[in-house]
Amino acid sequence: MSESEAYLQIGEVAERTGVTQRTLRFYEEKGLLKPPSRMDGGFRLYSEDDVKRVKQIRRLQDLLGISLADIKDMVDAGEILRELKAQYRPEAGIAEKKRQLERAIEVVHAQYAIVKQKTEQMAEMKAQLEERLKTFERWRKELEQLDEKAAVALS
Amino acid sequence: MSESEAYLQIGEVAERTGVTQRTLRFYEEKGLLKPPSRMDGGFRLYSEDDVKRVKQIRRLQDLLGISLADIKDMVDAGEILRELKAQYRPEAGIAEKKRQLERAIEVVHAQYAIVKQKTEQMAEMKAQLEERLKTFERWRKELEQLDEKAAVALS
DNA sequence: GGCGGACTTAACCCCTACGTCAAGGTTATA
DNA sequence: TATAACCTTGACGTAGGGGTTAAGTCCGCC
Numbered sequence: 001m002s003e004s005e006a007y008l009q010i011g012e013v014a015e016r017t018g019v020t021q022r023t024l025r026f027y028e029e030k031g032l033l034k035p036p037s038r039m040d041g042g043f044r045l046y047s048e049d050d051v052k053r054v055k056q057i058r059r060l061q062d063l064l065g066i067s068l069a070d071i072k073d074m075v076d077a078g079e080i081l082r083e084l085k086a087q088y089r090p091e092a093g094i095a096e097k098k099r100q101l102e103r104a105i106e107v108v109h110a111q112y113a114i115v116k117q118k119t120e121q122m123a124e125m126k127a128q129l130e131e132r133l134k135t136f137e138r139w140r141k142e143l144e145q146l147d148e149k150a151a152v153a154l155s
Numbered sequence: 156m157s158e159s160e161a162y163l164q165i166g167e168v169a170e171r172t173g174v175t176q177r178t179l180r181f182y183e184e185k186g187l188l189k190p191p192s193r194m195d196g197g198f199r200l201y202s203e204d205d206v207k208r209v210k211q212i213r214r215l216q217d218l219l220g221i222s223l224a225d226i227k228d229m230v231d232a233g234e235i236l237r238e239l240k241a242q243y244r245p246e247a248g249i250a251e252k253k254r255q256l257e258r259a260i261e262v263v264h265a266q267y268a269i270v271k272q273k274t275e276q277m278a279e280m281k282a283q284l285e286e287r288l289k290t291f292e293r294w295r296k297e298l299e300q301l302d303e304k305a306a307v308a309l310s
Numbered sequence: 311g312g313c314g315g316a317c318t319t320a321a322c323c324c325c326t327a328c329g330t331c332a333a334g335g336t337t338a339t340a
Numbered sequence: 341t342a343t344a345a346c347c348t349t350g351a352c353g354t355a356g357g358g359g360t361t362a363a364g365t366c367c368g369c370c
Contacts, residue, residue: 009346009347010346010347011345011346011347020328020329021347022328022329022330023327023328023329025348025349026327026328030326030327039336039337039347040336041335041336041337041347041348042335042336042347042348042349043336043337043346043347043348044347044348059276059280061327062220062276063273063276063277063280065217065220067326067327068326068327069326081291084294094298094301094302094305095302097298098295098298098299098302101291101294101295101298102295104291105288105291105292105295108284108287108288108291109288111284112281112284112285112288115277115280115281115284116281118218118277119274119277119278119281121214121217121218122218122270122273122274122277123274125214125218125270126267126270126271126274129263129266129267129270130267132263133260133263133264133267136236136256136259136260136263137260139239139256140253140256140257140260143249143252143253143256144253146249147249147250147253150249164317164318165317165318166316166317166318175357175358175359176318177357177358177359178356178357178358180319180320181356181357185355185356194318194365194366195365195366196318196319196364196365196366197318197319197364197365198317198318198319198365198366199318199319216356222355222356223355223356224355
C-alpha cells in the first residue's frame with residue numbers, strides 16, 4: 001500500500017487487460033473490483049493488483065463460463081489468502097485464520113472440480129471432432145475421384 | 156421425413172433435453188431450430204433429430220461458451236453433412252456438394268481449434284489449482300501445529 | 311358429448327453482462 | 341488559453357434466456 005506505486009488510469013488498465021472501460025466500471029459496480037482511488041478531478045486510479053484481478057476474472061469467465069457472482073466468491077477467497085500470506089503475525093487470532101483458510105480451500109476445491117469435469121468433457125469432444133474430420137476428408141477424396149471420372153467421361 | 160415417426164410435444168422435448176419450453180421457442184425464434192410441424196390446434200411437434208440438435212447446442216454452449224450465432228453456423232454445417240450423407244445420389248451436382256463439404260470441414264476445423272486451445276488452457280489451470288491446494292494444505296497443517304502448542308501453553 | 315385436468319400458446323417484464331451513445335468535466339500539450 | 345485526448349455519470353440497447361399469466365387446446369373418462 002505504499003504511496004509511490006505507479007497508478008494507472010482506466011484506459012491503460014483496459015488496454016492491458018483487454019476489457020473495455022465500461023467493463024471495469026461494471027465490475028466495480030458489482031463488487032468484483034474494489035472502488036479504486038481517484039485523482040482530484042475524479043479520474044479512477046488503479047493499481048497493478050487490480051490489473052491482476054481483472055485478468056483472473058477473465059480467465060475464470062472464459063475457461064469455466066461461470067457467473068460473475070460465482071467468480072466474485074473465488075477471487076474474494078484468493079484475496080483472503082493473499083492477506084493471510086501478507087500478515088503472517090498471529091495477531092488476528094488463529095481460529096479466525098483457520099476458518100478463512102478452510103473456506104478458501106473449499107472454494108479452490110470447487111473450482112478444481114469444475115475444471116476437472118470440463119477437461120474431461122473437452123477431451124471427449126476433441127476426440128469426436130478428430131474422428132469427424134477424418135470422415136470428412138475421406139468423403140472429400142471420394143468426391144474428387146468422382147469428379148475426375150466425370151471429367152474423363154466428358155472429354 | 157416419413158409420416159410414421161414418433162413426434163414429440165414441447166414438454167417432452169424439454170424434459171429429455173434439460174432445457175425449458177421457453178428456451179425451445181427461443182431457439183426456434185432465433186433460427187437455431189427449424190420451425191417444427193404443428194398439430195391442428197397449433198401445438199408444436201418435434202422429431203428425434205430436433206432433440207439431438209438441442210443437445211448439441213447445449214454442449215457447444217456449456218463447453219465452449221460461444222454465441223448462439225456461432226453455434227448456429229456449426230449445427231448448420233452438421234446438418235448439411237447429414238443431408239450429404241442421406242442423399243447419396245449425385246443428382247444435386249458434385250460441385251455443389253464439394254463446396255458444402257469444404258465449408259463444413261472449415262467449420263469443424265474452427266471448432267477443433269477452439270476446443271484444442273481451451274483444452275490446453277484448462278490443463279494449465281488445473282495444474283495451478285493443484286499446486287495451490289498443496290500450498291494451502293501445508294498452511295493448514297502449520298496452523299494446526301500452532302494451535303496445539305497454544306492449547307498446551309494454556310493447560 | 312361434455313367435463314376436468316394437463317398441456318400449450320403468445321405476451322409481457324425481469325435478469326446478467328456488458329455495448330453504445332450523449333453531454334459534459336479534466337488533463338496534457340502547444 | 342485553446343484544444344485534443346481522456347475521463348465522468350447516466351440512460352438506453354442487446355443477447356440469451358427465466359418467470360409468470362391469461363387464454364386456448366387436447367385427451368381420457370363418465
